[in-house]
Amino acid sequence: MSAGLGMALFDTGVGCCGVVWGENGIVSVALPANPRHGGGVAGNPAGAARARTRASLAAAYPDAAEGPVPAEARAAIDGMVALLAGAPVDLAEVRVDLAGVPEFHERVYEVARAIPPGQTLTYGEVAVRLGMPGAAQAVGQALGSNPIPIIIPCHRVVAAGGLGGFSAPGGSATKRRMLEIEGALAPPPPTLFDDLFADS
Secondary structure, eight states: OOTTOEEEEEEETTEEEEEEEETTEEEEEEOOSSOOSSSOOTTOOHHHHHHHHHHHHHHHOTTOEEOOOOHHHHHHHHHHHHHTTTOOOOOTTSOBOOTTOOHHHHHHHHHHHTSOTTOOEEHHHHHHHTTOTTOHHHHHHHHHTOSSTTTSOGGGEEBTTBOOOOOSTTHHHHHHHHHHHHTSSOOOOOOHHHHHHHTO
């Protein structure tokens, strides 16, 4: 199944991400192995962070080869970079390859892809849109298995009382950072620590 797959790394507002594509669309997106939350990657040089993202994708897709990026994959990468720079980019038209993904998960992902940048739904609201009220936990499990974050924006689905979990590297801190960039959450107020370094 992995024959003919291509792979590329790209830098975003949360760090180095990776993407794998095939003839039927985007197969996988890897969020940074060492996410960046505002500043640099603490204790991890950029090269090490890129190496970890590459290793993560290579382990999952050992036959994916780095090389020239076709136009369709390049457009998807450019869209993700713009989105994570704060542009209100809609990635709903990017082709994704969900071969082997359970049908219920596909339905959850379809609802998630319809959430515009800067907006969120709760797990329960997604379940209601699927006509399955009470299935919030199953929705959360499906989103936790999302192979194509950013393009399938699982970070825009939150718990009723807060952010909820996030299975990607960096956990809920990465989720919060992505929602802040998109304007769905206000960034935290500056701390005394920030103020001290702002004056230095």
